[in-house]
Each structure stands twice: as structure tokens, then as C-alpha cells.
Amino acid sequence: xxxxxxxxxxxxxxxxxxxxxxxxxxxxxxxxxxxxxxxxxxxxxxxxxxxxxxxxxxxxxxxxxxxxxxxxxxxxxxxxxxxxxx
Numbered sequence: 001x002x003x004x005x006x007x008x009x010x011x012x013x014x015x016x017x018x019x020x021x022x023x024x025x026x027x028x029x030x031x032x033x034x035x036x037x038x039x040x041x042x043x044x045x046x047x048x049x050x051x052x053x054x055x056x057x058x059x060x061x062x063x064x065x066x067x068x069x070x071x072x073x074x075x076x077x078x079x080x081x082x083x084x085x086x
Contacts, residue, residue: 009036013044018084020051020077024058049084 019040023033037052055063058071 009039012036012039013042013046015040015050016046018049018080020053020080020084022053022055022063022077024055024060024063024071026057026059029060030054051080 021033021037023030033052037050040050041047053073053076055071055073062071
């Protein structure tokens with residue numbers, strides 16, 4: 001309960017490291033990823049290595065890649081990491 005009132009995104013503009021946020025399009029908490037991405041890329045000089053990746057038609061559980069759905073874009077993940085983690 002102590003984290004309920006914590007300003008979790010208060011310092012997100014200061015993150016210099018590469019960040020890839022991946023979220024399912026139909027996930028109930030998609031708004032949080034969108035808010036976090038917006039906060040990390042607004043009014044900051046550290047926006048070029050941030051990306052929001054919305055997986056079409058996916059919910060949270062689909063991103064575990066269970067059931068043979070194969071919705072996780074492993075090629076996209078590899079490209080992002082190869083570009084930003086040199």
C-alpha cells in the first residue's frame with residue numbers, strides 16, 4: 001500500500017538508457033505504458049532511444065507467447081537492442 005501514492009513516473013524524464021516498452025493493444029493497463037512513454041519523451045533531451053511498441057490484438061497474457069500465438073516480435077526486440085545497446 002505504501003507505493004500507491006508514490007510518484008512512479010516523476011523522474012522518468014531523467015532516464016538516459018534505452019527503453020523499449022512493449023504492451024498488448026487490448027491489455028487493460030495499456031494506458032500506463034502510453035503515459036510512461038509520453039513522460040519519458042516529453043520535455044527531455046533523452047527521447048531518441050525510447051520506443052513504445054503496441055502489439056496488435058494482444059492482451060497481457062498473449063505476450064507470454066503461450067498457446068502458439070507467436071505474437072512477440074522477437075526480430076523487433078533484437079533490432080532495438082542491437083541499435084541501442086552498443
